[in-house]
Amino acid sequence: xxxxxxxxxxxxxxxxxxxxxxxxxxxxxxxxxxxxxxxxxxxxxxxxxxxxxxxxxxxxxxxxxxxxxxxxxxxxxxxxxxxxxxxxxxxxxxxxxxxxxxxxxxxxxxxxxxxxxxxxxxxxxxxxxxxxxxxxxxxxxxxxxxxxxxxxxxxxxxxxxxxxxxxxxxxxxxxxxxxxxxxxxxxxxxxxxxxxxxxxxxxxxxxxxxxxxxxxxxxxxxxxxxxxxxxxxxxxxxxxxxxxxxxxxxxxxxxxxxxxxxxxxxxxxxxxxxxxxxxxxxxxxxxxxxxxxxxxxxxx
Numbered sequence: 001x002x003x004x005x006x007x008x009x010x011x012x013x014x015x016x017x018x019x020x021x022x023x024x025x026x027x028x029x030x031x032x033x034x035x036x037x038x039x040x041x042x043x044x045x046x047x048x049x050x051x052x053x054x055x056x057x058x059x060x061x062x063x064x065x066x067x068x069x070x071x072x073x074x075x076x077x078x079x080x081x082x083x084x085x086x087x088x089x090x091x092x093x094x095x096x097x098x099x100x101x102x103x104x105x106x107x108x109x110x111x112x113x114x115x116x117x118x119x120x121x122x123x124x125x126x127x128x129x130x131x132x133x134x135x136x137x138x139x140x141x142x143x144x145x146x147x148x149x150x151x152x153x154x155x156x157x158x159x160x161x162x163x164x165x166x167x168x169x170x171x172x173x174x175x176x177x178x179x180x181x182x183x184x185x186x187x188x189x190x191x192x193x194x195x196x197x198x199x200x201x202x203x204x205x206x207x208x209x210x211x212x213x214x215x216x217x218x219x220x221x222x223x224x225x226x227x228x229x230x231x232x233x234x235x236x237x238x239x240x241x242x243x244x245x246x247x248x249x250x251x252x253x254x255x256x257x258x259x260x261x262x263x264x265x266x267x268x269x270x271x272x273x274x275x276x277x278x279x280x281x282x283x284x285x286x287x288x289x290x291x292x293x294x295x296x297x298x299x300x
Contacts, residue, residue, distance in 0.1 A: 001223070001224075006153055012276040023061055038098060072102055080110065094281065095119070150205065161205070166230075172190075202222065215250050215251075235248055
């Protein structure tokens with residue numbers, strides 16, 4: 001048996017097309033152009049590439065893009081002042097401050113300064129609480145993308161056993177809440193979990209989000225399990241030439257694909273979903289700010 005490949009790149013393309021349709025509807029029916037503001041402080045190369053891609057895709061779906069590139073030595077007070085300014089602007093419906101931030105800036109203070117109504121990353125305490133109790137609003141981008149891929153692959157998730165490896169605020173915890181709302185039985189495993197392989201073997205759904213290359217082995221998996229690999233790890237690839245690298249996930253893909261029923265590749269699986277879900281969240285917040293129901297096909 002060879003697992004079905006879950007093509008996140010193709011799904012993300014379709015999701016962006018749906019987003020573009022909803023953006024056009026908001027413009028023509030309500031005179032609303034969803035606007036996304038992205039703030040980056042400093043010159044982290046990976047962040048620069050990511051922010052550029054976000055801005056490009058925002059414009060491609062018909063939204064307004066506002067990009068703020070601040071010097072490395074920008075003060076915390078100046079970043080907070082910009083966030084408060086964006087909170088007050090009616091043409092901005094989503095605010096994202098790119099991490100990592102320089103050491104003089106407390107990321108928690110920045111998160112708390114963002115208006116919950118414009119929190120498209122779903123990081124503020126208010127947004128997290130709304131997600132836990134199931135109120136309308138954006139959901140964390142990467143977990144939302146994982147959920148969309150799972151629904152597309154499996155249909156109903158009700159009653160399935162899900163194991164999430166990793167307990168981060170970015171993926172593990174919000175992923176657990178989304179799966180609980182889908183009526184899964186959810187286990188969050190982590191570095192202190194005893195006999196991790198046996199815990200994972202009980203799972204119909206495995207979400208790997210630990211940041212350790214090829215950690216999850218094929219013999220950890222129940223035959224036919226659906227595997228969502230959130231890991232993006234760069235490892236040496238001497239076969240490609242001296243100093244070359246390649247991207248791998250947290251799952252030993254080469255072996256796992258012969259055991260799993262369906263699996264995301266790395267790259268091309270979860271990664272493309274994150275920005276697509278950020279765009280979807282901006283449509284959600286633009287709708288809610290204007291007292292409109294958010295589109296059901298863009299939400300959890």
